[in-house]
Amino acid sequence: MRILVLSDSHNDYLSLKKAVETHPTAEVVVFLGDGERDLDRIDDALQLKHVIKVKGNCDIASELNENVVQTICTKKFFITHGYVENVKFGIDRLVYKGQSLDADIILYGHTHTPVNKYIDGVYVFNPGSIRDGNYGFIDITDKGEVMCVNAEI
Numbered sequence: 001m002r003i004l005v006l007s008d009s010h011n012d013y014l015s016l017k018k019a020v021e022t023h024p025t026a027e028v029v030v031f032l033g034d035g036e037r038d039l040d041r042i043d044d045a046l047q048l049k050h051v052i053k054v055k056g057n058c059d060i061a062s063e064l065n066e067n068v069v070q071t072i073c074t075k076k077f078f079i080t081h082g083y084v085e086n087v088k089f090g091i092d093r094l095v096y097k098g099q100s101l102d103a104d105i106i107l108y109g110h111t112h113t114p115v116n117k118y119i120d121g122v123y124v125f126n127p128g129s130i131r132d133g134n135y136g137f138i139d140i141t142d143k144g145e146v147m148c149v150n151a152e153i
Contacts, residue, residue, distance in 0.1 A: 001073045002026040005136040007081070007109030008129035009035030010058065017042040018153050019135045020049075026137065028072055032109035032127070033081035034058045056109065057083040069101055073140040078103035082110035082126075095119055105138065105146065114150040123148055 004026040033056020055064035067080035098106035114128035128134025
């Protein structure tokens with residue numbers, strides 16, 4: 001299964017749409033905030049995909065949750081924008097929170113900097129900012145193997 005991971009579009013809905021269209025086989029799209037309205041503008045590209053989205057610090061008046069815990073393909077995900085966990089000052093707090101939730105994979109945005117790490121048994125992944133041309137995807141095999149990939153459009 002392919003999971004497309006996007007964040008921080010900041011009014012660049014065209015780059016968001018291009019990334020989605022580049023991965024037509026992705027069954028799940030995760031949007032990590034700061035561009036909720038941009039995601040709404042590309043509804044046509046998101047048809048037939050399961051979309052998970054969280055609120056970013058720039059998503060003013062959003063009713064989305066700041067984080068989501070969801071199991072996808074037997075893996076438990078902790079999904080957040082990252083501003084509540086102060087990720088611009090380090091990811092220790094984020095990792096601790098994810099581990100306390102028994103997450104297998106932690107997804108976050110906010111910093112606009114791609115990150116792909118494996119820390120103490122947990123994948124920690126930031127796709128970077130799609131506005132800057134950065135995004136990511138995660139492939140999970142039938143055997144439960146995980147591959148996180150940072151990419152550019």
